[in-house]
Amino acid sequence: MVHIKIVFPLQCINCNRYLKRLNSKLLIKTLMKRLKKIIGYCLLLILLYAGYVVVTTGYFRTIENTFNGEVVKELPLEGAEDIMLVPGTSLALISASPRKKSLVEQEKLGGLFLMDLNSKDFSTTKLTTNLDIPFAPHGISMHQSDGFYTVMAVNHTLKGHSFEVFKLQDSVLTFERTITNPALVSPNDVVMLDENRFYFTNDHKYEDGLGRLLEDYGGLGLSNVMYFDGEKYTEVANGIGYANGINYDKERNLLFVASPRNFEVKVYSPNEDGTLNFFEDIDCATGVDNIEFDSEGNLLIGAHPNLLGFSSYADGKKEIAPSEIIKINYRGKGDYTIEMIYLNDGAEMSASTVAVPYQDIILTGNVMDEHFLVLKPNK
Numbered sequence: 001m002v003h004i005k006i007v008f009p010l011q012c013i014n015c016n017r018y019l020k021r022l023n024s025k026l027l028i029k030t031l032m033k034r035l036k037k038i039i040g041y042c043l044l045l046i047l048l049y050a051g052y053v054v055v056t057t058g059y060f061r062t063i064e065n066t067f068n069g070e071v072v073k074e075l076p077l078e079g080a081e082d083i084m085l086v087p088g089t090s091l092a093l094i095s096a097s098p099r100k101k102s103l104v105e106q107e108k109l110g111g112l113f114l115m116d117l118n119s120k121d122f123s124t125t126k127l128t129t130n131l132d133i134p135f136a137p138h139g140i141s142m143h144q145s146d147g148f149y150t151v152m153a154v155n156h157t158l159k160g161h162s163f164e165v166f167k168l169q170d171s172v173l174t175f176e177r178t179i180t181n182p183a184l185v186s187p188n189d190v191v192m193l194d195e196n197r198f199y200f201t202n203d204h205k206y207e208d209g210l211g212r213l214l215e216d217y218g219g220l221g222l223s224n225v226m227y228f229d230g231e232k233y234t235e236v237a238n239g240i241g242y243a244n245g246i247n248y249d250k251e252r253n254l255l256f257v258a259s260p261r262n263f264e265v266k267v268y269s270p271n272e273d274g275t276l277n278f279f280e281d282i283d284c285a286t287g288v289d290n291i292e293f294d295s296e297g298n299l300l301i302g303a304h305p306n307l308l309g310f311s312s313y314a315d316g317k318k319e320i321a322p323s324e325i326i327k328i329n330y331r332g333k334g335d336y337t338i339e340m341i342y343l344n345d346g347a348e349m350s351a352s353t354v355a356v357p358y359q360d361i362i363l364t365g366n367v368m369d370e371h372f373l374v375l376k377p378n379k
Contacts, residue, residue, distance in 0.1 A: 056219055057307035058263070058287065063322045066343040069377035072361060073122055077113065080365040080372040082137075082189070082290055083356045086168070087144045090118040092356065092363060093168070095137040095153060099368035100316075107134035107157050114171055117358050122374060127173035135164065139189030139245070139290070141198065142168070150176075150195050154187045161187050163200075183226050183233035189246045189290060191255075196230035197274070201243035201257060215242065216311070219261055227274040236276045237268060245290035245354075249297065254279070254330075260287035260304060265328065280333050286324050290354035290365075299328040302352040302364060305343065310351050314367065320346030325355040325364060325375075341377060349373050 054060065082095040097110030111128035128135060138154035148169035155162045155178075163179040186207055190200040205222035206212040214220040225237035225246065237243075241261035248255050248270075255268040255276060265288055267279035287304035294300055303324040304310040313321030325342040341355070342364070351367040362375045 054308065056263075057217075057261075058285075058305050059308045061305055063305060063343060063345045065345060065347075066340065067375070067377075069342075069375055071348065071373055072376045073374040074371050075122055075124070075374065076371050077124060078370045079110075079368045080113075081353050081367055082140050083354050083363050083365045084140060084142060084292065085356060085358060086114075086142065086149060090116060090358075091171070092117055092358070093140060093142065093151065094124065094365070095140045097136045097138070099314075103136065103156070103158055106136035110136040112137060112140070112151070112153060112166070112173060114173075115363075117361070117363075125171075127168075127171075131175055133164070133175070133178070134159065137164070138187070139200075141190045141192040143192040143194055145195065150192065152190050152192055152198065154190055154200070161185075163187070163190065181233055183228075183235075186223075188244050191246050191248045193248065197228060199225055199227050199236070199246055199248070199255065199274075201225055201240075201246050203242050203244055216261070221259075221262070225255075225257055225268075225276070227276075229274050234274065236274060237266070237278070240266065245288065245301070247291040247293065247299075249293065251297065256291050256299060258288040258291055258301065260289060260307065263287060265291070265299070265301070267330075267333075282328060282330070282336060282338075284326060284328070284338060286326060288326070289352070292354065292356050294327075294357040297330075299330060300341075300355040300357055300362070301326050301328070302354040302366070304351060309346075310367075313346070313350055321351045322346050323349050323352030323364070323366065325352060325362065342375060 077096050078098040080094050080096045083092055085092055092115040094113040097106045111126050113124045113126050115124045134157040136156050140153045143150045148167055151166040151168050153164045155164045161184040165176040167174045167176055185202045186204040188201045188203040190198055192198045203223050204215055215222055219241050221239045221241040223240045223243040224235050227234050227236045241259045244260050245258035255270050257266045263284055265282040268276035269279050287307045289302045292300045305322050305324045310321045312318040323344045327339045327341055330336045349366055350369045352364055354365040356363040364373045
């Protein structure tokens with residue numbers, strides 16, 4: 001006998017619906033598992049990134065106030081960011097701008113000041129009182145000529161970035177010209193080789209947005225060093241994390257560039273055409289800023305030991321930020337020693353940027369504090 005099984009269409013339809021629902025649930029369950037994994041990986045990456053930022057910016061560094069010497073004078077000048085000696089004199093040129101105020105106010109109140117280091121009260125005189133252009137100076141450089149000095153100052157205004165060139169003679173500063181060019185993306189500091197040739201740093205590739213955020217906190221090395229030969233601009237070094245202070249040692253033919261984001265000073269050997277040969281990185285363990293030389297050729301550098309602390313201070317979220325001064329005795333490739341001269345939590349002076357030695361004292365400038373210090377280390 002032959003048995004025939006009859007399958008009704010309705011039962012097949014219900015079965016297919018059931019299978020579809022089952023498959024949909026399995027698919028949703030699988031997708032949810034994958035989504036959870038993706039979220040977990042993203043959270044892990046965020047945690048790793050946060051850990052990287054706090055570790056590489058000195059967040060965990062203990063700041064113990066250290067200085068073997070005395071504070072000789074506290075001088076009331078806001079935002080004395082860069083200072084340099086006038087060669088062969090007892091004078092110091094100071095670039096200052098009140099960075100706690102708006103850029104409009106900085107353009108009006110910023111200026112170049114001259115200080116007599118042999119005066120009892122370290123008196124200062126503003127040299128740009130009659131300057132009729134917006135002026136909020138940053139890094140400065142100077143070249144000595146016969147009977148006068150050529151001064152170049154980085155200028156940040158609402159109109160953009162520029163270099164302002166002056167003539168300094170007999171303590172009188174005369175405005176000469178303005179230099180602008182698309183190569184001035186975000187100029188920070190400049191060093192003159194002569195009246196026409198100079199190097200300068202762009203501390204960022206991006207002025208705002210995600211790119212700048214990644215440069216500041218992610219340590220993305222996109223800033224550079226530019227060279228001007230009197231006619232054209234050439235990029236001569238790149239891949240630097242926040243290229244900052246720059247200075248040239250003529251005796252050793254070495255160019256030093258500060259990278260505060262990477263806690264290092266980069267050393268280059270310039271060629272005759274202005275191009276640079278990379279020499280080495282000096283690990284400084286602090287956020288190095290402007291670079292000056294003492295009479296023996298040592299590098300003195302104002303620095304930020306905690307970059308996150310400095311960032312909070314600059315944003316107005318903290319009242320103070322730590323300061324540090326280091327000295328580098330650079331004898332040659334791989335042969336150097338680093339000495340910490342001054343370390344302070346910011347109560348004496350916040351966010352140090354420069355340290356200029358003169359005889360037995362050191363002038364110490366800063367980003368935007370309302371005063372700066374004259375220090376006298378013990379011998």
